[in-house]
Amino acid sequence: MTQVLAEIDITNLPKRKQRAKLLLAVYHGYDVVRAGYYIVNHIGTTTYVSFDDLTPAELRAVAKLKAKIG
8 A cells, every 4th residue: 555645835834834734744744845845754654854944943843742752
């Protein structure tokens, strides 16, 4: 069975909604693009997060999520 993952472009969303979409992507393994750059990229069974392209608030939110889900 092939799993089709969503690619979400959050470029034009308000900052609050960008953070929410980012956290869902990290949790569910979606690919997320902002300003033409992948900031979350699901490859195989691993989800990569581009920390260079995250704001400090987004970094804190991702860290809290990772702590909750283990």
